Amino acid sequence: MKKLIVNADDFGLDLKINQGIIQAHKNGVVTSASLLGTGNAFNTAVTLAKGHSDLAIGIHFDLDKFFVKNPEKESIRGFIVPKPSVDEITFELKRQLDMIKSAGLEITHISSRDNTHLENEIIPIVCAVAKEYNIRAIRFSRKFFQTDNEYDRIKNIIDQYNLVYASHFIAGWYWGNIDEEFTTAELRTNPGYGELWREYELATCIDPRLKEYLLKINVQLITFKDLITPQNP
DSSP states (O other), X not given: OEEEEEEEEEETSXXXXXXXXXXXXXXXXXXEEEXXXXXXXXXXXXXXXXXXXXSEEEEEEOOXXXXXXXXXXXXXXXXXXXXXXXXXXXXXXXXXXXXXXXXXXXXXXEEEGGGGGGSXXXXXXXXXXXXXTTOOBBOOOGXXXXXXXXXXXXXXXXXHXXXXXXXXXXXXXXXXXXXXXXXXXXXXXXXXXXXXXXXXXHHHHTOHHHHHHHHHTTEEEEOGGGGOOTTOO
16 A cells, blocks of 8 residues: 655745645645744644644744755755854754744654755754654655765765655656655645645645545555654654
């Protein structure tokens, strides 16, 4: 049986995205959401999460202030100058984690905007903080790296901290994505209202034919917590 985490990013970014994520969870296939502590609608997202306790909540780290952005490609170019210190990065990670924990939510996994949590100089800090906060799961995939050496280096760090991750990653809804070869996968989606691309993803998430198809092809919907086995406590 295939196992699939359908995770919605940007929870807390704004009210329309919050509304779309909850709709995609209540009436669709979203099992998990990554909460943005710096979002304009963070408090509303917390309230919604508490009202939907079966929606697993992870953190979506926002480390943009430490990086120079490439607006054309919506990606990062590199660190700002002067480069932030380990202490500055650690403080910001803990600040955002504490916002969620103090709101009374359990944090099931780690992700980030632009996957900055997987940057070479960031990931050891993220892993150490995850261990301190007893967070056991992280977004990670070979697809995020240009070379095998980069992938192997980051994988070794993550494995040293005994963090778990889905073995396969699917970047959004596209034709045939859930028919790809995998045992366990995370599918990242961005449902919401107010933007056509988010509304398209929402429409896909709540399409009743999708649930029927997942049952037909024997795909089980899970959360990041389900990745933690008794052998890997």
